[in-house]
Amino acid sequence: MQKRHTKSEKTREPPRLEAQLCFAIYGAAHAFTRTYKPLLEPLGLTYPQYLVMLTLWEEDRQAVKAIGERLGLDSGTLSPLLKRLEQAGLVERLRDKQDERQVRIVLTEKGKTLSREAAGVMQAIGAAAGCSLEEMEDLRDGLREIKGRLLREQPAE
Amino acid sequence: MQKRHTKSEKTREPPRLEAQLCFAIYGAAHAFTRTYKPLLEPLGLTYPQYLVMLTLWEEDRQAVKAIGERLGLDSGTLSPLLKRLEQAGLVERLRDKQDERQVRIVLTEKGKTLSREAAGVMQAIGAAAGCSLEEMEDLRDGLREIKGRLLREQPAE
DNA sequence: TAAAATTAAATTGCGCACTACGTAAATGGA
């Protein structure tokens, strides 16, 4: 497959595979967001907003922290994002009565209704990816695996 | 490696799997950038900057457009990024004499030297991911595959 | 109970990433 090295520099040995994996994961992630973008536009959602809505459709009234743990995002990212969802009328942000440090994110009726429309998005993605369910499962598992290993190495900081 | 095929793929039932794949790719991409971040910090590079440098170490004097095609980025993203690399003294931006629309990105000595230091980063990533070469290859190929399908569906817009 | 430590969100600042738009240089007719 490779044809154009050993030209002038042979100093570089095999960073190629590592680099290729970098490019692959980077490109695949962007490919996902690009594919979703036109599908989500009619719903008025960005891709990260869609992911937040997915977690809320699974479980309503979550605290910001819980959403952040699910998606690997912190309050610096979520606070403004959730405010935009609130402005769009999809969620409300309510202080927890028991622990007033927490803000619970609650779906509005409009937010709940949106999940029906979003069902079509999921179908479309499956079609665009041209994946069987087993392919999706394999990829999901492979990604979870490498993600898990990457994140477990570091936290011992 | 994969043995997870519990046949019975007709269960078109839940959006769960689609959601899980979303979360997986999203999380894995972020896990990559987070793992790289502390390793790249001593080099003064962000992850996207590192990817740009990788392409330049493979081939110097590329035009902005060529780099963009390699990484799937456009000039709106690359122009400010390349300016920061220039300010860091790693590259120069030179107008092409033959076609003055193009700006060629040229490694400085400092930029070339940096590739030696970066070699250590690549080792560290392999270790952090705990991956064999085959695993990395499999994942790369799976990602390329799905990315290719995603991007080929859309452009017929 | 008061002080200290911990925790949850929000805020700030910087760097991507994309869309839309603008400028200038090359190109391709008539």
Add this chain to the structure above:
DNA sequence: TCCATTTACGTAGTGCGCAATTTAATTTTA
């Protein structure tokens, strides 16, 4: 030659994503 079109970059505005700091509420400890 002229002029419309295409191409290569750049800028502006919006929205993530993260680190560091701040504010406020809760828990711990003395």
